[in-house]
Amino acid sequence: MIELQHVTKLYPASSRPALDDVSTEIDKGEFVFLIGSSGSGKSTFLRLLLKEDDPTRGTVIVNGKTLNTMSKWQVPKLRRTIGCVFQDFRLLNNRTVGQNVAFALEVINKPQRTIKRVVPEVLEMVGLEGKTNRLPNELSGGEQQRVAIARAFVNRPLVLLADEPTGNLDPETSEGIMLLLERINRTGTTVVMATHDYHIVDSMRRRVIELSEGALTRDQSRGVYGVGR
Numbered sequence: 001m002i003e004l005q006h007v008t009k010l011y012p013a014s015s016r017p018a019l020d021d022v023s024t025e026i027d028k029g030e031f032v033f034l035i036g037s038s039g040s041g042k043s044t045f046l047r048l049l050l051k052e053d054d055p056t057r058g059t060v061i062v063n064g065k066t067l068n069t070m071s072k073w074q075v076p077k078l079r080r081t082i083g084c085v086f087q088d089f090r091l092l093n094n095r096t097v098g099q100n101v102a103f104a105l106e107v108i109n110k111p112q113r114t115i116k117r118v119v120p121e122v123l124e125m126v127g128l129e130g131k132t133n134r135l136p137n138e139l140s141g142g143e144q145q146r147v148a149i150a151r152a153f154v155n156r157p158l159v160l161l162a163d164e165p166t167g168n169l170d171p172e173t174s175e176g177i178m179l180l181l182e183r184i185n186r187t188g189t190t191v192v193m194a195t196h197d198y199h200i201v202d203s204m205r206r207r208v209i210e211l212s213e214g215a216l217t218r219d220q221s222r223g224v225y226g227v228g229r
């Protein structure tokens, strides 16, 4: 499903690699926490999976496709199989909740009748059925993140990448977001979540991959955040 083989990423003008000879495999349907201090390489790891950047050395495979040799025109197709959620939600602020979710389907040319059917379904799934016509700035942070998750999931991606999705939320709201990500994971979607939130990692006891200065230093099933916090 996801495989990194001896992946090294060197950004120009940086003294050490952002990723340093990282090898790992993530199977379909897994839920993985990617942890490590600031600058350890978590976002770089996620960016390589989206082919937003290429590794300097090594091979990246996602959903059976080797990204190194993938041509530019194939990248949009790859990204359709991957949903993304970020710390800062990244919603379109001049569009309603419903339009934000619909937009993800419009850009991949889904027919209007499909959009009309699936947008209410996914908004109900994330608990926002009454808020379809609201604008993002009329919602709480937790609700905005639910919209972002609905938008990422509406096309039923094989993989959901989440970069600090609870970073701007209080603990109680974060818990609701995690329940939602777990629910999405139970549908068979692989979830890879970069986080600093040790409460969440310690309470969920899922696989933990830890990066330290670009190197993979721990890979533990049912892991905890660890002693380094």
Ligand SMILES: Nc1ncnc2c1ncn2[C@@H]1O[C@H](COP(=O)(O)OP(=O)(O)OP(=O)(O)O)[C@@H](O)[C@H]1O
Residues within 6 Å of the ligand: 011, 012, 014, 017, 018, 036, 037, 038, 039, 040, 041, 042, 043, 044, 045
């Ligand atoms: N576009 C870039 N150009 C140059 N250096 C970069 C670039 N992006 C990241 N880096 C460097 O690569 C290293 C890893 O950064 P990365 O953003 O992957 O870490 P991170 O673990 O996601 O950090 P954080 O938790 O703060 O988001 C850092 O040293 C960072 O300064």
